[in-house]
Amino acid sequence: MPDTITFLGTADGVPSPARFHASLLLRLAGRTVLLDCGEPCSHTLKRLGADLTGLEAVIVTHTHSDHVAGLPMLLQAMWLARRTRPLAVHLPRHAIEPLRTWLRCCYLFEEQFKFRVHWRALTDKTAVRIGPVRIRARRTTHLDATRRRFARKYPRVGFDSFSLLIEGGGKRAVYSADLGRPRDLAPLLDKPVDLLIVELSHFHPRDLFDFLRERPIRRVALTHLGHQARAQLGLVRRLAARALKPSRVSFPRERAALEF
């Protein structure tokens, strides 16, 4: 099985008639992991014919609803598919108990499932191991402004958002998830990477491309396109081609699988 990333959703948080919210299916070294659960990820997995019982882990980079809202439906789909294999779900700690409560509100009682859900807190120190695959989380500044505004009023809410460094089978990839600024990625790009999947909605595309110029990256896939970037996709493509080698840049659409 080739090492691939399949793009289940490529929009930002603004609902779109043509694009879905953030979710990526990683196949690496024979293992399968879902990165983010933007809706309608279970629909798209079904449409692709993906095996819901074979998925080994889910990693939610942060709990903005365009990254997490598909998770209850995904668990329902696994329950109805009679999954028996345990599932590890990694997400920011503050959301674990509220989400389990929400599942019960949706009449999804974990004791009904034929599989165990292992809820795991995703932190800056997390190294998720799935066989030969290792995924490390690195905090970004994406939620810093929200933290400054709301942390005092809502002390039980965490404000962490993570990028992921994915290694396995001799490959190295980075998934930015949502950033505060392009240089949040600097610690993950200090060594060569085979693939960078990077968002394009929280800064000007030119700032990202200037940052990426000269970095040791074999391929760049641009995703999580903001509505402004979508409206000016021709211009964004030209800026990317000018700053980076055109052959190494792509703008995958829904259900596209990128081999790396």
Ligand SMILES: [Zn+2]
């Ligand atoms: Zn976000």
